[in-house]
Amino acid sequence: MSLPSQLRKVSDTVWELPITYQKGMLVPARIIASEGLLARMDDGVFAQIANVACLPGVVKYVYCMPDGHWGYGFPIGGVAAMDPATGVISPGGIGFDINCGMRLVLTNLTEEEVRPRLPELVDYLFARIPTGVGCTGFVRCSRTEFRKVLEQGSRWALGKGYAWPEDLEMTEEGGCFAGADADACSDKAIERGYDQIGTLGSGNHYCEVQVARPENVFDREKAAAFGITIPNQVVIMFHCGSRGFGHQVATDYLQTFLRVMTPKYGISVHDRELACAPFRSPEGEAYFSAMKCAVNMGFVNRQVILHRLREVFSQIFHRSPEELGMGMIYDVAHNTAKLETHLVDGATRELLVHRKGATRSFGPGQEGIPERYRDSGQPVIIGGSMETGSYLLAGQATANTTFFTTAHGSGRTMSRHQAKKMIKGQKLLSDMEQRGIYVRTASYGGLAEEAGFAYKNIDEVATATELAGLSKRVVKLVPIGNIKG
Amino acid sequence: MPFRFLEDIAIADVAFSAWGETREELFSAAAEALLATMVEESSAIEPHDCETIRIGHDELDLLLFDFLSELVFLKDARRLLLRPCSLMIEGVDDGYRLEAVMKGERIDPIRHRLLVDVKGVTLHRLAVSLVNGKWQGTVVLDI
Numbered sequence: 001m002s003l004p005s006q007l008r009k010v011s012d013t014v015w016e017l018p019i020t021y022q023k024g025m026l027v028p029a030r031i032i033a034s035e036g037l038l039a040r041m042d043d044g045v046f047a048q049i050a051n052v053a054c055l056p057g058v059v060k061y062v063y064c065m066p067d068g069h070w071g072y073g074f075p076i077g078g079v080a081a082m083d084p085a086t087g088v089i090s091p092g093g094i095g096f097d098i099n100c101g102m103r104l105v106l107t108n109l110t111e112e113e114v115r116p117r118l119p120e121l122v123d124y125l126f127a128r129i130p131t132g133v134g135c136t137g138f139v140r141c142s143r144t145e146f147r148k149v150l151e152q153g154s155r156w157a158l159g160k161g162y163a164w165p166e167d168l169e170m171t172e173e174g175g176c177f178a179g180a181d182a183d184a185c186s187d188k189a190i191e192r193g194y195d196q197i198g199t200l201g202s203g204n205h206y207c208e209v210q211v212a213r214p215e216n217v218f219d220r221e222k223a224a225a226f227g228i229t230i231p232n233q234v235v236i237m238f239h240c241g242s243r244g245f246g247h248q249v250a251t252d253y254l255q256t257f258l259r260v261m262t263p264k265y266g267i268s269v270h271d272r273e274l275a276c277a278p279f280r281s282p283e284g285e286a287y288f289s290a291m292k293c294a295v296n297m298g299f300v301n302r303q304v305i306l307h308r309l310r311e312v313f314s315q316i317f318h319r320s321p322e323e324l325g326m327g328m329i330y331d332v333a334h335n336t337a338k339l340e341t342h343l344v345d346g347a348t349r350e351l352l353v354h355r356k357g358a359t360r361s362f363g364p365g366q367e368g369i370p371e372r373y374r375d376s377g378q379p380v381i382i383g384g385s386m387e388t389g390s391y392l393l394a395g396q397a398t399a400n401t402t403f404f405t406t407a408h409g410s411g412r413t414m415s416r417h418q419a420k421k422m423i424k425g426q427k428l429l430s431d432m433e434q435r436g437i438y439v440r441t442a443s444y445g446g447l448a449e450e451a452g453f454a455y456k457n458i459d460e461v462a463t464a465t466e467l468a469g470l471s472k473r474v475v476k477l478v479p480i481g482n483i484k485g
Numbered sequence: 486m487p488f489r490f491l492e493d494i495a496i497a498d499v500a501f502s503a504w505g506e507t508r509e510e511l512f513s514a515a516a517e518a519l520l521a522t523m524v525e526e527s528s529a530i531e532p533h534d535c536e537t538i539r540i541g542h543d544e545l546d547l548l549l550f551d552f553l554s555e556l557v558f559l560k561d562a563r564r565l566l567l568r569p570c571s572l573m574i575e576g577v578d579d580g581y582r583l584e585a586v587m588k589g590e591r592i593d594p595i596r597h598r599l600l601v602d603v604k605g606v607t608l609h610r611l612a613v614s615l616v617n618g619k620w621q622g623t624v625v626l627d628i
Contacts, residue, residue, distance in 0.1 A: 203602060
C-alpha cells in the first residue's frame with residue numbers, strides 16, 4: 001500500500017491531506033499516527049476521511065485517530081465537528097452501535113488472590129452475563145418501562161437498584177444525555193431492544209478480568225487518582241453498546257435521511273453511508289433525540305452488566321461488592337455526537353462533535369469530568385485485543401487540537417475471514433489458556449476473528465496518542481480472563 | 486453458494502458479493518450470505534417458523550437494503566434466523582415491490598453454531614447491477 005502523494009507531515013504524529021486531495025473537501029483531513037502506524041494504515045482511511053471533510057458545516061479539520069481503519073461512511077477513528085447552525089448530523093459519523101463504549105471497574109483483589117479461582121470466576125461470569133447472537137437480558141422490562149430507560153439513562157438503573165449513586169458520577173454525562181425523547185424512536189427500535197438490557201452482544205464486545213502489574217504502571221500519581229494502588233491489582237473492563245435498539249435507530253434514520261437529504265435539502269455525499277440532514281432540521285433534531293435515547297440505553301446496558309459483575313464477584317469471593325472495592329473508574333463512550341464548546345481560532349464556539357470509534361479526552365481542570373479527576377484528567381479507556389492488553393490513560397489539555405478526542409482501541413488490520421483462516425477458535429482458546437488467559441466464548445468462530453494478530457499493536461497506538469498530546473498512558477492492563485460473545 | 490465474502494473491503498466488518506440469474510435469486514443469495522455471517526452450517530436451520538415480508542422501494546439496491554435490514558430486525562425482535570422460501574419482486578409504477586415468505590427457526594445457542602451478531606446493513610458500497618445477463622450485488626454488514 002502506498003500513502004497518498006499529497007499527504008504532508010505536520011509533526012511526528014500529525015499528517016495532513018489538503019483540501020485539494022479530493023474535490024469537495026471543505027477542510028483538511030488530519031491523520032494522527034506514528035510513522036509506523038501510518039505506513040500500515042489501509043487505503044480506505046484516506047478516502048473515507050476525505051469524504052467526511054466534504055460534509056456541510058464541517059469546522060477546522062477532520063481527524064482520524066491512530067487506531068483508525070476502514071469503516072463505512074466515516075473511517076473507524078473518525079472525528080468531525082460541525083457548526084450546528086450550518087452543519088449536518090450523520091448517523092454514519094456515529095455508527096450503528098450508538099454509545100458503544102468502555103467501562104472499567106476496580107477491585108481490591110490481587111492477581112494472586114484471583115488466579116486460584118479464575119476458571120470458576122470466568123465460567124460464572126459467562127453464565128450470568130448474556131453473550132452472543134440474539135441474546136436477551138435478565139431485566140424484565142415492558143415496552144413502556146423501556147421508554148423510561150431511554151429518557152433517564154443510568155438514573156433509571158439507580159432507581160431500580162442496579163447502580164450505586166457514585167456510578168453515575170463516574171459515567172460520562174452522569175449516564176444520561178439530556179434531551180432524549182423516546183417519541184423520536186420507532187416502535188421497531190423499541191421492539192428490537194427492550195429485552196436486551198444487560199447483554200454483551202458479540203463481535204469485538206467482551207468482558208475482561210485484567211491485572212495492573214507494577215511494571216506496567218506509567219504514571220503512579222494518576223494511577224492512584226484512578227484507584228490503582230495495589231501491586232497486581234485486578235480490574236474488570238468491558239466493551240459493549242446500545243444493542244439492537246441503537247442499531248435500529250441508526251437504520252431507521254439512515255432511511256429517513258436518504259429520503260430527504262438531496263430532494264429536500266440539496267445535499268449530496270460521496271458515500272451514501274454518510275447520509276445526513278441539517279442539524280437544525282426536523283429530521284436532524286429527531287435523530288439527535290433518538291440517538292440520545294440509544295446513548296442512554298448503552299449506559300444502562302453497561303450499568304446492568306456491572307450489577308451482574310458485582311453479584312458474581314461477591315458470590316465467588318464471599319464478600320460484598322463494597323468490601324471488594326468494586327467502584328467504577330469510569331465509563332466513556334466512543335460512538336456518539338455531542339454538542340460541546342471548543343476554542344477555534346481564538347473564538348469559543350458550540351460544535352456538534354461526531355466521534356466514531358474515538359474517545360472524548362478532557363484534560364485536568366476541565367468542566368464535565370468528575371471532581372475526583374479534576375487534577376488527573378478524565379480517564380480514557382482504550383481496549384486492546386483479548387490477547388495483548390488494554391490501556392488506561394488520562395485526558396490531556398493539549399487534546400484541544402483534536403476537539404479533545406483520542407483513540408478508542410487497537411484497530412483492526414486483518415479481515416475476520418482471514419483471521420479465521422489463520423487459527424481455529426479452539427486452538428486459540430487453548431493457546432491463550434497456556435499463557436494464563438482463561439476464555440469463555442459463545443462462538444469459537446467469533447473468537448478466532450478476535451485473535452491478537454488481527455489487530456494493530458496496542459502499545460504503538462497508546463504511545464502515539466501520548467506523543468500527539470491527546471492522552472497520557474497511566475497503566476497497561478493485561479488480561480487473565482475473558483468472556484466474549 | 487451464490488455468494489462469497491470479500492476480504493479486502495471494510496475489514497472490521499463483513500462484506501459480501503451475491504449473484505443470481507434473476508433479481509429474486511440475487512436477493513435470496515444475499516439473505517443466505519447474511520445467515521452465513523451469523524451461523525456456521527446455516528443449512529441446519531429448520532423451517533419451523535414463518536414470517537412474510539412485504540416492502541417496496543423506488544430503487545432496487547435500497548430494496549435490498551430494506552429487505553436485509555428487516556431480516557436483521559427479526560433476528561433481534563423475534564430471535565428468528567430465516568431464509569427465503571418464496572420471494573417475488575415486481576416492478577410497479579413507483580419502483581419495486583417485494584413479497585417474501587421466510588422460513589426458519591428461533592436462535593438456539595445449543596444447536597446452532599453461532600458466529601457473530603449483525604448490527605445493521607450499511608449503505609457503504611451497496612450496489613445491485615445487471616452484468617452480462619446476471620444480477621450481482623455487493624453489501625457491507627456492520628458487525
